[in-house]
């Protein structure tokens with residue numbers, strides 16, 4: 001598939017997707033989201049890719065869903081288009097997703113960040129859910145994922161006032177793993193991604209599944225799920241190789257099997 005609204009490349013074992021509609025601040029149109037999902041799917045099926053970085057480029061991440069497109073939709077059209085499923089698919093992605101955020105991530109842009117697993121942002125980054133200012137509210141996961149990360153009160157304030165928070169606030173709230181100078185955001189994100197991509201892809205996938213369950217279940221059920229997935233890892237060649245390499249004092253060679 002050829003892409004008009006995103007750029008896709010591979011750097012070693014890392015997939016890199018750049019949102020690329022700068023004239024409208026990377027507004028997330030249906031077409032862009034379709035392309036993003038197609039790119040993610042293709043990278044998911046690529047055994048040479050161990051993790052994926054999503055960025056908006058050096059100036060801004062995204063100003064959110066495309067307001068022009070949404071302004072023309074009726075209730076029935078919005079319902080049938082069911083845009084939310086695109087963000088759900090990002091949240092369900094099997095490989096680790098690292099968001100590299102320069103500048104603002106607003107609305108659906110923040111919701112895309114929230115669907116990722118690790119967040120690196122610039123010192124001037126801003127995170128906001130401004131939907132309330134245009135007569136709606138977050139509809140692509142913001143009301144569910146944001147409170148799970150920053151807590152009820154901060155999420156309520158962000159969603160009900162629409163005011164963005166700074167990179168430092170995001171870091172303090174656990175919404176960003178690292179705050180770094182703008183020019184090194186992508187390198188940091190790629191560094192984390194390639195570190196992850198050097199591990200056993202099976203162990204990484206199982207670990208991601210287990211951590212995600214923590215947000216979706218009781219402690220008992222989550223622990224049971226974790227234990228089961230842990231035992232599953234014992235069926236992989238990578239487990240045999242990883243433990244043998246440790247005991248033989250050498251670097252492991254993981255094959256993803």
Ligand code: CO8
Nearest residue numbers: 024025027063064065066067068083084107108130139140
């Ligand atoms: N959608 C469409 N076009 C946009 C958007 C957007 N979200 N944001 C900016 N643009 C366009 C502007 O209309 C403008 O176009 P033009 O040049 O034709 O006038 C161009 O981008 C540049 O915009 P600005 O001049 O405003 O650029 P600034 O750098 O001054 O400001 C801001 C950047 C602060 C990001 C500002 O553009 C802004 O506030 N944008 C809107 C932010 C917003 O409200 N986002 C929430 C959108 S709603 C949403 O995301 C819902 C998610 C749920 C999805 C559905 C799931 C079911």
